[in-house]
Amino acid sequence: MAFDSFSEFLAMGGHAPYVWSAWGVTALLLLATVWHARAEQRQLIKGLKRRARRANSARGNAQ
Amino acid sequence: MHSSLHGASNSGSSQSSETAQQVSAVPLREHNGGLMTAVKATLVRDLTLLLRRRGEVLNPLVFFALVITLFPIAISPDPELLAVIAPGLLWVAALLAALLSLDSLFRSDYDDGSLEQLLLAPQPLAALSLAKVAVHWLLTGLPLALMAPILGIMLALPAGSYAVLALSLALGTASLSLIGAIGAALTVGLARGGVLLSLLVLPLYIPVLIFGAGAVQAAIFGEGVSAHLAILGALLAASLMLAPWAIAASLRISING
Amino acid sequence: MWAFIHKLGSPKWFYGISAKLQPWFWAAAALLIVTGSLWGLAFAPADYQQGNSFRIIYVHVPAAFLAQSIFIAMAVSGLVFMVWKIKVADMAAAVMAPLGAAMTFVALFSGAVWGVPTWGTWWMWDARLTSMLILLFLYLGVIALRGAFTSRDSASRAASVLAMVGVINIPIIKYSVDWWYTLHQPASFTLTSRPAMPTEMWLPLVIMVLGFYCFFIALTLMRTRSEILRREANKHWVQELVAGQVVKVPAEEAR
Amino acid sequence: MSLCLQARQLACERDDRWLFQGLDLEVRNGEIVRIEGPNGSGKTSLLKILSGQLSDYQGELFWNGAAMNEAREHFLANLLYLGHAPGIKSGLSPLENLAWYQALSGESGNEDQRLEALEQVGLAGFEDVPAGQLSAGQQRRVALARLTLTPRALWVLDEPFTAIDRHGVVDLERQLVAHAQAGGCVLVTTHHELTASPLLRRISLG
16 A cells, blocks of 8 residues: 555645546546447447337238 | 448349440550650649649748748847748748748649549559659749759858758758648648648758758858758658659548548 | 468457457456556555656556557557458447547546656656657547548448558657757656566556556447447347347336 | 350349349340340349449359350440440540540541541531530431441440431331441340330340
């Protein structure tokens, strides 16, 4: 452990704004890309399902 | 959805092969070189076209002079300050002027259909496009290089660096034309390719800019310039070897729409 | 070998195999990044010169590595697409570009922030940062070019050519920028080049780099799968796949 | 040597839509093949594939029995393609335009040939006028002068009758038939109704 207490850890020896902003932006971007990829996938599958259901019901009506 | 094809070739093929036997055949040609003829004709054609529209040749030069005029006005007329920044200014302005004329390199050929014909010539497209790029350099890069010393005087460029300025620009703009032509070929099919072209090409220009402006600076400081010029030459050699293939591939992509 | 390449090229096969691989890469990425972060932030010793601001290295360097690697991966995918006409390669290249640009941005941002305690300024024309900035422009160019075409096939091929041209230029750009920097800033202090880093400093860095790579692979697999669904929406196998899931839904609703 | 352009199981997909699929096609000397179909049915794309401009297709192309990739140069040396745009530079005179086209295939040719070709398409007296000052029909005629100037066995013509007056249409049609009779081969799309001829074959798309 390089720090004696949690508050010292947060303070980063006076470099807190730099360390935490750099890490924060990185974390934010990584999480955002994951969230975006998930949202994209869900939306796509939802769209495809809607299409399939429409095709199904059209076939059902025809019969 | 139009997915099927009706009555493809079954309808008349048997009967037509009968007729084919009745008629004599047009002799097929063997492809017999003639690359030099084609390259020379392309050089002559592009030179003639550009020399008939002198405005297009002069515009980059006027642009170059204009941009150089803006800097003393915007920064300061102090000759000492100008002398320090002159190599960079001259190089950046020349680079932008060369870039300005790139968009038209393949555009008119694309619009009137002769690019299609160029692609169908039984010659290597790389060689033919190299001829077009050579004309671009001859009428843009070379005049810019020759004009730069005059603008150098106006920016109080220290004596002793004028020849290096012209030489580095002549060498460097040749690479710029080659690299830029890749971007021009990639964007020729796009309606508003002009800005995109700069976005694609400018990052690739940076090495040439570094060694070109570096050569002029080295000449001012009285250091040896041969290393810079050698690297500019090496960059040109590499561009000469690789760019024509990339240009040809890009043109084929663009013509597909 | 050929059979393998073409099997790999089939979107359907790729869709199946990536589903199996993906969770492993996500797990590895999460594990490595969490371990590396804790270690790097809390346990690694502070730098004797830079103090705790040096901990930015654990995001800056992995991001910079990834930024360059993704461009190379993109160009290789482009080459595979152009030579063997394997569409999955192009789909992967298409989804890699935004992540690469994001990583380049992370490297730039963390580098700039790091510059404040180190150089006392938000921006230095440092060789590494300048190359990164140029790399960002290269990424933006590829993304913009892909977006500019109306025909997807032309867009793919144009982006592939540009990525290949870019990847040939990256070493030249890097070399010339380094040369330019040493000329203008002789013997100055650079962010990450330091003599012999102690093990407890570089080990978390290695872990973070590996974690970022796993993250890149996992995300690329995931987004390539989405891209496959998008482009192959009209294909029979996609419709069957979706139909299988649709059948289940009414059954649940009926309960 | 006879001429034969074959396409097997040709399919062209443009952004998730099949223009055509499973197209088998064989074109031999002494034929005029007219590709028919409504707008957007892929006539131009088919001609571009058959003339080796589009590489984005499925299926195989053969030139005289050899795969197109290997025979490409020989194929191009025997091909004359005229597209939608005439490919005439407005800044050059008809003579200069033709000189470039002649040189593109490696022949230097001479001015008498070019003058004669221009005379045949009814452009005598316009030889040195910048093509930009000619009408659309006249520019098209300059392009058509290549048919006689640079003899090629295979003609691929995309809407060659566009902008041409009635007289020119008759001449051109006669020229197509003469070419086929002489053992050449013509692949053409047109909205103009071609006179029935034993040499004419139709292929419909869409």
